[in-house]
Amino acid sequence: DSGVTQTPKHLITATGQRVTLRCSPRSGDLSVYWYQQSLDQGLQFLIHYYNGEERAKGNILERFSAQQFPDLHSELNLSSLELGDSALYFCASSARDRGQETQYFGPGTRLLVL
Amino acid sequence: KNQVEQSPQSLIILEGKNCTLQCNYTVSPFSNLRWYKQDTGRGPVSLTIMTFSENTKSNGRYTATLDADTKQSSLHITASQLSDSASYICVVSYLDHNAGNNRKLIWGLGTSLAVNP
Numbered sequence: 001d002s003g004v005t006q007t008p009k010h011l012i013t014a015t016g017q018r019v020t021l022r023c024s025p026r027s028g029d030l031s032v033y034w035y036q037q038s039l040d041q042g043l044q045f046l047i048h049y050y051n052g053e054e055r056a057k058g059n060i061l062e063r064f065s066a067q068q069f070p071d072l073h074s075e076l077n078l079s080s081l082e083l084g085d086s087a088l089y090f091c092a093s094s095a096r097d098r099g100q101e102t103q104y105f106g107p108g109t110r111l112l113v114l
Numbered sequence: 115k116n117q118v119e120q121s122p123q124s125l126i127i128l129e130g131k132n133c134t135l136q137c138n139y140t141v142s143p144f145s146n147l148r149w150y151k152q153d154t155g156r157g158p159v160s161l162t163i164m165t166f167s168e169n170t171k172s173n174g175r176y177t178a179t180l181d182a183d184t185k186q187s188s189l190h191i192t193a194s195q196l197s198d199s200a201s202y203i204c205v206v207s208y209l210d211h212n213a214g215n216n217r218k219l220i221w222g223l224g225t226s227l228a229v230n231p
Contacts, residue, residue: 002157002159004157041223042203042221042222042223042224043158043203043221044221045219045221055216056216056218088155090157090158092157100146100163100165101207101217102148102160102163103158103160104160105157105158105159106157107156107157108155108156108157110155
């Protein structure tokens with residue numbers, strides 16, 4: 001158990017709909033990262049938040065948005081869903097150990113768009 | 115262009131055997147390199163992290179090597195176990211001068227390892 005929690009574990013929805021994925025980082029971690037992993041694909045970095053502020057953006061679609069709240073939990077909003085958005089969505093929080101940052105991943109949310 | 119390439123794409127070995135996974139990168143300026151293990155349907159878990167000055171680092175039966183000159187890393191698994199079946203991902207961190215020197219990560223596509231009894 002990494003200490004990072006994600007809800008829901010599974011989500012089934014229809015095209016055109018909007019969903020919200022939630023992530024709670026490990027206690028004390030200020031950074032939250034979101035990743036998308038499609039079937040048999042590598043992890044695609046979406047966005048990084050640090051202490052409530054957006055730090056970096058990756059390959060995140062305009063239909064997707066995220067935010068990090070004062071209590072440091074984060075939400076990833078996916079709208080106008082398409083079949084191709086079906087994937088595993090991972091959240092990770094990070095900590096520095098001896099100057100090196102390590103990401104700790106949550107169990108993921110499996111999204112299926114029908 | 116900053117890239118991370120892993121080989122082989124997939125590998126099947128028998129339980130108890132050793133294997134070596136490769137990672138080549140063209141990332142610059144290099145900050146560090148990590149190997150992650152990802153079980154199917156689960157989040158990646160960090161195995162090792164190596165900086166520029168480190169040549170080798172072990173974590174149990176996993177040993178990672180780094181040659182910063184040739185920009186190559188390997189992950190050697192000794193006496194494989196069934197539970198080693200997973201995807202092994204190489205991730206290279208670099209400083210993005212175009213983004214305020216923030217550290218960024220380049221993820222490899224992973225090597226899928228299957229350990230058979």
